[in-house]
Amino acid sequence: MKRSSVITREIDPASLINEVVSPQCGAVSLFLGTVRDANDGRSVSAIEYSAYKSMAEAELERILDEAEERFGVSVLVVEHRIGLLGLGDVSVAIAAAHPHRAPALDCTRYVIEEIKKRVPIWKMEHYADGTRDWVDPSGAAQVSSV
Amino acid sequence: MSTVTVQLFASYAELLGAPTVELPLAPGSTVKDLLSRIRSLPGASSLPNAPRVAINRSFAASEQIVEASDEIALIPPVAGG
Numbered sequence: 001m002k003r004s005s006v007i008t009r010e011i012d013p014a015s016l017i018n019e020v021v022s023p024q025c026g027a028v029s030l031f032l033g034t035v036r037d038a039n040d041g042r043s044v045s046a047i048e049y050s051a052y053k054s055m056a057e058a059e060l061e062r063i064l065d066e067a068e069e070r071f072g073v074s075v076l077v078v079e080h081r082i083g084l085l086g087l088g089d090v091s092v093a094i095a096a097a098h099p100h101r102a103p104a105l106d107c108t109r110y111v112i113e114e115i116k117k118r119v120p121i122w123k124m125e126h127y128a129d130g131t132r133d134w135v136d137p138s139g140a141a142q143v144s145s146v
Numbered sequence: 147m148s149t150v151t152v153q154l155f156a157s158y159a160e161l162l163g164a165p166t167v168e169l170p171l172a173p174g175s176t177v178k179d180l181l182s183r184i185r186s187l188p189g190a191s192s193l194p195n196a197p198r199v200a201i202n203r204s205f206a207a208s209e210q211i212v213e214a215s216d217e218i219a220l221i222p223p224v225a226g227g
Binding site for chain 2: 033050052054056058059080091092112115122134137138
C-alpha cells in the first residue's frame, strides 16, 4: 500500500502512522518536516508553499516506486502540504513500515532527499521584517519581492 | 507553426509576469528551441542558463521533441520539504 498527496489541510502525523502500522511490520519510521523560525540568518515568520500539483503528485509516485524497489518497503505514505504555513506547522510527513527497522529508516531518508531534489514545490519565506523571498536551494539568483 | 502553452510557476511566473505564456513553435522543435523562444520574452533575461523543463509532468532532456499537444512547464529550483 503506497499513497502520496499534495494537500492544503493540516497534516495529522498520527493518522499516517495508523495508516501504515500492522502486525506484520516491526518498524514504523516517521519523518516530519516543519516550518523553522530562521533561514540564512533571517528571522522567518511563515512560509507559503506552492506546487505544480499534478506533476508533484506524479513525481511523488515515482519516488515511492523507486523506494519500494530499493528498500523493499511497500507500506509507505507521503503527504506534502501547500498554502500558508505558520512556525512549527508540519509541511511534509513520510511514514514507512517494514518488518525490520533498517529498510524503514533508509526509506524515509531516501524519500525526503528525493522530494528536495525533484518534486515541483516552492517556498516563499515571509520574514519578520515584512519582506518575502523565494527559497532557492540551488543557489541561483533569487527574485526579490515585497 | 503551431502554438504551445507553457506553464510558469513561482519565481518564473513573477519574472515573466504571467502564469502561462503562448509561443509559436515549428514542428520538430526541441526543448532547447523552446527555451530560446522563451528567452526572447520580456523579463526572461533573468532566467538561469538552463531552466528545467517538464513535458507531460516529467522532466525533459534538452533534445526532447515538443509536440503542440504536450503539457509544458518551466520548473524553477524546487524547495519542497
